[in-house]
Amino acid sequence: MKKQKTRDHIVEAADQLFYQQGYEHTSFTDISDAVQISRGNFYYHFKTKDDILDAVISARMDKTRKMLAQWELDGSTPQGRIECFIRILITNRDKILNYGCPVGTLTTELAKLNHASREEANALFTLFRTWLEEQFILLGRSKDADDLAMHLLARSQGVATLASAFHDAKFIDQEVAQMCDWLNAYMPKE
């Protein structure tokens, strides 16, 4: 465990602010205000703003991997584990209503900016995609496991976008229930 308190604080604050305000719209002043350091101090820890973004994406990758590993423990069946994925919409309901999906909004923004780290951000999607694919394979759907993974990713993504636009919590609950129904009706029974 390295002692990098300030660096970690910067990454944590930048992570939140990039999510809430967008990457480009977040200035060094915003981050330094949040971390309570001077703007100059940044450059001891990072060379450029892009480097902070890379650190944020890397931190999100780690957090996501840990969450997926936890879901492996939480759900005893593939269905149960996929339900864990569907339910993040409810777990993070309030944040999603205000700021949308952290993965979708970042990849969308970086795509418009044609940013060098675009693909790194997309890897966050791939993490979920591959994990979901594995679960569908375990359900005996190896032929279309990736299609089902993409389908579910897209459904969640659309729900987050619309729920955020209309600030509609009920819509999230409704669609989550529908996705769970879809999962149980569409999949072979054990």
Add this chain to the structure above:
Amino acid sequence: MKKQKTRDHIVEAADQLFYQQGYEHTSFTDISDAVQISRGNFYYHFKTKDDILDAVISARMDKTRKMLAQWELDGSTPQGRIECFIRILITNRDKILNYGCPVGTLTTELAKLNHASREEANALFTLFRTWLEEQFILLGRSKDADDLAMHLLARSQGVATLASAFHDAKFIDQEVAQMCDWLNAYMPKE
């Protein structure tokens, strides 16, 4: 018909650039380069950059209303008209692969910027939402017409986001086919 050639050119170029690069990331220099006018000339036609955004949103509202009116003519049944909506994903496939959905990406960006015109952009979503709701009512689904409209909007939105992230045209075609199946299987036959 007012003679406002330059003004219209500005709105048209801004519309494209806001879609391709995002609102904040697009500078007056970008727009003036596209229109081939000087930066100073802007302020004869618009007071602020926000005013250009409002004009762009207003133009998109007009274009959308005309498109919806055209779909009323193109489809003889509510099913057929809803299919027109589903198929915009295919009609605009190339643009969506590169820049996502113009409505979804704009509302998402303005939400993060906490921009004054956020609700004006959301009205674009509402235009589709209300129109779809009307079609589902005509199909005899007045009880859950709005839920169905929101469901379909979210599906399309998610498909656009994922297709853009992974630059996957096949995924669009696949999901469009599924949405059409859903529409025909789920809806009462005539």
Add this chain to the structure above:
DNA sequence: GTCTATAAGTAGATAGAC
């Protein structure tokens, strides 16, 4: 109506004191 010149502010980034 369109231009050039320029103001006023903010962005990311650097230098050097402590």
Add this chain to the structure above:
DNA sequence: GTCTATCTACTTATAGAC
């Protein structure tokens, strides 16, 4: 490691000539 002071580039916006 953290600070202050500063630089350069770029942003929106204005003033005034043509």
